[in-house]
Amino acid sequence: MTTTDLTLPAGDRALAATLTTPDGPGPFPAVLLLPGSGPVDRNSDHRRMPLGITGALARALADAGLVTLVYDKRGVGATAGSWLEAGLDDSTDDARAALAALRARPEVDASRVVVLGHSEGAIHAARLAADDDNLAGAALLSASATPGEELLRWQTHNVAASMPPWVRRLMGLLRIDLEKKTEQNRARINATTTDVARIGGQRVNARWHREFMAYDPRTDLARVAVPVLAVTGSKDLQVKPSDLARVADDVRGPVEVHEVADVTHILRRQPGPASLAAYKKEVRQPLDERVVRLVVDWAARTVRVTAV
Secondary structure (H helix, E strand, C coil): CEEEEEEEEECCEEEEEEEEECCCCCCEEEEEEECCCCCCCCCCEECCEECCHHHHHHHHHHHCCCEEEEECCCCCCCCCCCCCCCCHHHHHHHHHHHHHHHHHCCCEEEEEEEEEEECHHHHHHHHHHHHCCCCCEEEEECCCCCCHHHHHHHHHHHHHHHCCHHHHHHHHHCCCCHHHHHHHHHHHHHCCCCCCEEECCEEECHHHHHHHHHCCHHHHHCCCCCCEEEEEECCCCCCCCCHHHHHHHHCCCCEEEEEECCECCCCCECCCCCCHHHHHHHCCCCCCHHHHHHHHHHHHHHCCCCCC
8 A cells, every 4th residue: 555645736726635545556446535624634633633534434445445535624734725714615626626636646547436525525525426427426424414504503402402411500590592692603604704704702714604504415415416325323413313314315326324323423433322522532432333334335336346
């Protein structure tokens, strides 16, 4: 296996990336991996929380005989730019540029390329698949099929409900209504016109939020005709596990959906009640093996290699 650091052209900028190629004669089938939201790098690592999702999946897929490509988002890792100034559409453009660069590689069989996205990355994967019937397939992990603003409202409710009882009591004493406050902040963001805005004393990526809130994933899912794998954990509090049924209904191509028991949004197993607070402990554990196996087996079948 050979690992190569690359610089990918993406419009007026370049994306820092890593290409991993199996040993032996090519060209090989390939996977473009797209991380979730926030300032995360090619491995899905945030400076405060090393999620490692795309990094771990890239290694597993490379072990199964596929070329893998991962890259740092704008303003993260070795890619220049500003993460705060990038919109949702900008990130789709970067994913599209990375896909073109991957297909152009001599090690890659351009007719056997799939895209894999986690969380926000699943939005970009679905958009690429909707526009490109020549893709071999798309894997959507922890993916939403709910309009953006509605999803954010659902997420806030889950955050409030999963808080420890003493925190909820304290907020009640302080007359802090988390759901009302975040609703007000969303309204403030929607009223902005700049890429970055100061909301509640913090600088936020306002353009990304406006585009995300206005986005309905079902629009693109309904245009996808290539094979799709959709995997969501039963304890996901950031996207609705029930959206798997929507994905199955909306996608025009062959669809395989799996709700994996006791798995969270970050693709780890979580005992007990679903909780966002457990993430810091969960990231010390590897990805749930059931999720990894589903992804590797589906990708291998889709691009016609023998999984290991």
